[in-house]
Amino acid sequence: MSTLPSTPQSAPATGTARVKRGMAEQLKGGVIMDVVNAEQAKIAEDAGAVAVMALERVPADIRKDGGVARMSDPNMIEEIIGAVSIPVMAKSRIGHFVEAQVLQALGVDYIDESEVLTPADEVNHSDKFAFTTPFVCGATNLGEALRRIAEGAAMIRSKGEAGTGNVVEAVRHLRRIRGEVARLRGYDNNELYAAAKDLRAPYELVKEVAELGKLPVVLFSAGGVATPADAALMRQLGAEGVFVGSGIFKSGDPARRAAAIVKATTFYDDPKVIADASRNLGEAMVGIDCDTLPEGERYANRGW
């Protein structure tokens, strides 16, 4: 291969913003599924998931069981990493940077600093720049999304209300983020300083969003997606992909429902495909009316 041009001897750089954010770009248009064991991970991969989220209990069970929800057992995460070739994500508690260190040491591809687990710090989120592994964080509005990005998050998901099978909060949060981005687009430079103050976010990020007309990182939707039509709805509302938690493995026929949600996510703007994907899926997970949830049981309120 002596005819090849010589490559400069610069050391490869890992953990750069481009590598972290670029990883999320590769997931776009896809479905990321919660799984609790290797068998479910394989079902998810076979159904066409772009990644799996390894956790001990899906949010619906965390709700039911109560108690403190923590990072998963390393053995279980390693089994899932060994079972599939798609990326594996795992959750740390908000502010629990040691759980995040453990997840990085295990070799997970993305860390979700997640409100679904019980927060470990009621003031601070983890410093995500300190890690090579990229982070995804939840947000209910633009200011929250930008604060997470300022801490180093390389991907954002609208929070929704996990474990309810009810898409209403996912819609609320995504619409809010998209609406606030659209509003910034209309501001002139003088107004961006006050906007940054209102959003409680760094001015530079606010300016970047105003110029781009979108977040500087990939935006997925999460928390309540249970059907193919739910997934397509979130895509039509502007999500670049969806997380599905309890919706798949709490339903009657997980393999079938998983494949159907993948189809509807890809062809989110084609009602005929969504109709076909919605046929004969068996029972959907039992949903929860979010208005009946006491404040203390609303995961979306965790994080700030």
Added chain:
Amino acid sequence: MTGTPVIGVLALQGDVREHLTALASAGAEARAVRRPEELARVDGLVLPGGESTTMSKLAVLFGMMEPLRERVAAGMPVYGTCAGMILLADKILDPRSGQETVQGIDMIVRRNAFGRQNESFEAAVAITSVPGGPVEGVFIRAPWVESVGAGVEVLAEHGGHIVAVRQDNALATSFHPELTGDHRVHGLFADMVRAVG
């Protein structure tokens, strides 16, 4: 070809938007392609980065695999990045069961060869037939080429592994030029499409 080439980006999943932007700045008319009838209307096609297993499944599921194979076999210019490189390989070293490829380049590819996300990296890569110095190579859970057949030209290596190849009208890179502001590789591909037209 006179005028602007029409270049599609396979839009089943992955970093489609970045490729559309890069192609537009390389002087092409760029379009997302998800259906056979959309494929029929483009002069060339990009297979983007994403998850190769997912893309392959979706291509079979939505009746795109055969039309893709036919057009590539008939000489339509095609460029694959990362997962797209895997889809263009005649053979995958460690395929998931039932993982099909479009084929088009006589090479064996190893998936996730550079490691998991923690090992993902950026490095300068010098590419034969791309003048003006090395490009910024962004490698994300990237594959490499284990071996190539006689008709394949190796365009670049990194760390002793083949990371860019060309065979006739098919081009493939392990890395993602679409994630950088440097669109010279897309320029090379646009020229390949013009040359065919």
